[in-house]
Amino acid sequence: MDVALAAALGGPRGANPLVGAVVLSPGGEQLAVGYHRGAGTAHAEADAILEARRQGVDLAGTTMVVTLEPCNHVGRTGPCAQAIIEAGISKVIYAVDDPHDPAAGGARTLQAAGVDVESGLAADQALNLNREWFDAVATKRPFVTLHIAQTLDSRIAAVDGTSQWISSPESLADNHGLRGLIDAILVGTGTVLIDDPRLTARASDGSLAERQPLRAVMGLRDVPEDAAVRGTDGLFVHLKTRDPAEALSQLFHQGVRHVMVEGGSSILSTFLAAGLVDELIVYLAPTLLGSGTPALNDLGITTLADAQHWAWDEAGGGAVQNLGNDLRLHLRSMRSAATTPAASTTKNSIPRSEAAEYVTGGH
Numbered sequence: 001m002d003v004a005l006a007a008a009l010g011g012p013r014g015a016n017p018l019v020g021a022v023v024l025s026p027g028g029e030q031l032a033v034g035y036h037r038g039a040g041t042a043h044a045e046a047d048a049i050l051e052a053r054r055q056g057v058d059l060a061g062t063t064m065v066v067t068l069e070p071c072n073h074v075g076r077t078g079p080c081a082q083a084i085i086e087a088g089i090s091k092v093i094y095a096v097d098d099p100h101d102p103a104a105g106g107a108r109t110l111q112a113a114g115v116d117v118e119s120g121l122a123a124d125q126a127l128n129l130n131r132e133w134f135d136a137v138a139t140k141r142p143f144v145t146l147h148i149a150q151t152l153d154s155r156i157a158a159v160d161g162t163s164q165w166i167s168s169p170e171s172l173a174d175n176h177g178l179r180g181l182i183d184a185i186l187v188g189t190g191t192v193l194i195d196d197p198r199l200t201a202r203a204s205d206g207s208l209a210e211r212q213p214l215r216a217v218m219g220l221r222d223v224p225e226d227a228a229v230r231g232t233d234g235l236f237v238h239l240k241t242r243d244p245a246e247a248l249s250q251l252f253h254q255g256v257r258h259v260m261v262e263g264g265s266s267i268l269s270t271f272l273a274a275g276l277v278d279e280l281i282v283y284l285a286p287t288l289l290g291s292g293t294p295a296l297n298d299l300g301i302t303t304l305a306d307a308q309h310w311a312w313d314e315a316g317g318g319a320v321q322n323l324g325n326d327l328r329l330h331l332r333s334m335r336s337a338a339t340t341p342a343a344s345t346t347k348n349s350i351p352r353s354e355a356a357e358y359v360t361g362g363h
């Protein structure tokens with residue numbers, strides 16, 4: 001399970017949880033490792049099965065160890081429970097139940113097909129791995145990534161309003177890659193009125209990516225009829241509210257499961273102050289402005305003891321990456337999950353205390 005948990009970190013955070021899977025021979029030898037690379041790509045179980053097949057491994061009688069209950073639904077990819085059954089895997093050990101309604105129930109499907117199923121192994125580590133995702137699912141809101149492109153002195157625009165581009169071409173390309181993965185991108189009316197951004201996902205030659213996010217603008221002022229953000233593809237929404245929770249609720253009801261909040265200062269600050277940010281991506285350019293628009297406004301914090309604390313996040317490429325001349329900093333929220341998933345429903349549940357002991361004892 002430790003190997004599966006480590007493999008899971010290879011994927012990006014977002015609409016789907018980080019998941020890792022390992023295939024073991026009947027003798028306990030590690031045969032293949034897989035992980036999920038983000039929404040729309042193979043799930044960890046399918047990835048591990050593919051990897052095993054690439055190596056010519058006969059999967060009959062093997063055991064799969066996976067960090068999350070195998071899914072039961074046909075989303076953009078097929079159900080993992082079925083793939084496991086068809087592969088002839090005879091035992092599945094997973095850490096935590098899938099709390100996501102349409103996906104849950106994979107364990108029951110496996111058991112009904114005669115697969116031996118155990119759950120609860122390293123459950124605490126697996127919960128912690130996807131703490132923010134479990135929180136978003138439990139509270140029925142999209143997973144929230146906050147994006148900031150800033151100077152060394154935390155400015156996101158100069159005094160005259162110029163902000164294009166603070167970050168390097170490599171950081172811009174990275175940002176556009178993310179835009180192609182998320183469901184929605186959100187900015188405030190201020191940014192629209194000042195910058196008139198398109199908010200599309202584009203390749204470095206300017207061409208549009210195949211998958212485009214919904215473009216959401218938040219605030220009470222009207223969005224001009226000729227604003228670039230409106231586009232012509234119908235992927236535009238004006239969220240006439242100043243309440244970040246209301247904005248997220250509106251997006252959730254439109255099917256958005258991962259939103260990237262891109263600015264400006266007022267919008268970034270309001271999401272942070274409300275504790276509604278799961279992931280922080282900061283592109284730090286080695287430049288100074290000394291004045292101009294600060295990345296953040298008042299977060300309602302007046303004493304150091306109340307400072308927000310963030311944890312460096314190794315998932316999806318690492319906590320600190322060099323992108324051209326910039327640093328890309330990746331952090332995750334340190335608030336605890338609002339709700340933990342329901343207790344396991346499988347017959348062979350490993351109690352949490354025992355699972356923890358199992359993991360400690362094994363290493």
Ligand SMILES: NC(=O)c1ccc[n+]([C@@H]2O[C@H](COP(=O)([O-])OP(=O)(O)OC[C@H]3O[C@@H](n4cnc5c(N)ncnc54)[C@H](OP(=O)(O)O)[C@@H]3O)[C@@H](O)[C@H]2O)c1
Pocket residue numbers: 147148149150155156157161162163166187188189190191192194195218219220221222241242243244262263264265266267268270293
């Ligand atoms: N470097 C970067 O990464 C980056 C990214 C984006 C923007 N920027 C820069 O950021 C600057 C704009 O920042 P900004 O703060 O003026 O604009 P903003 O955050 O984009 O929008 C501010 C507006 O949002 C509305 N709003 C909605 N909910 C709100 C809330 N809870 N609290 C406060 N306002 C709320 C208000 O307008 P209503 O009256 O309409 O409600 C407010 O005036 C621009 O210079 C832009 O270039 C930089």
